[in-house]
Amino acid sequence: MRLVTWNVNSLNARLPRVEEWLAEVQPDVVCLQETKLADDAFPALTFEAMGYSSAHHGQGQWNGVAILSRVGLDDVVANFAPGVEPDHEARIVTATCGGIRVSSVYVPNGRALDHEHYRYKLGWLDRLHRHLELDASPDGQVVVAGDFNIAPGDADVHDPAAYVGATHVSDAERARLASLEAWGLVDLVRARVDADRVYSWWDYRAGDFHQGRGMRIDLVLGTAAVRDRLAWCVVDRNARKGKQPSDHAPVVVDLSD
């Protein structure tokens, strides 16, 4: 099974590139973030024609997450699971695809350590942990994939010194990620790729992509049962090149059957 995650930064602006990339890469399960669409504007028929069932949780203009699957799509939960305080923004959708409980997540950016949005981010990550406790089992096949807006370690940041005091690298954010790992999730790319400078996001400005100034903030987390199936993975930085790219590259994970 090929599972991917991609923050497309507006599906409206990105649909031609997304269609082209899906046709080339042929993933079975696709987690999308920042569709920036209302549910009635989501191009479900376009994906259906390519063989994908889909579940979209959107609000229009900002945020919006989706899961596409050609290996089944059942038991969809938009927002956090019942029992968790609902998010007022569209940042998580969950479905069972090919026997894996999959969540597509767009973790709040946080903006700055002294910003209210940062408190929202930390609380959101706590709610994600609670969501997993209610919706999934660490002993099962579970994947949480998306834009976490957290660089797990300094090896995931092009210039750690430049990010001291910034969001994405703070102890509190990394502690939330560690809490998800303590529940039973593993960072699949880090488990497989022993290298620095593997990034998934580059600022549009100042030629950051060309200069290699990026961060790895798009993650595929999986339980031990998923990690044991891990056959191959890559961040497809080619998708960050060319005309009208997203500022994020897709992350590709191949699992053995």
Next chain:
DNA sequence: ATGGTTGTTGCACAA
């Protein structure tokens, strides 16, 4: 050099 770009029912703000 706190610069630069892209997206949004934009005309500022989020990323």
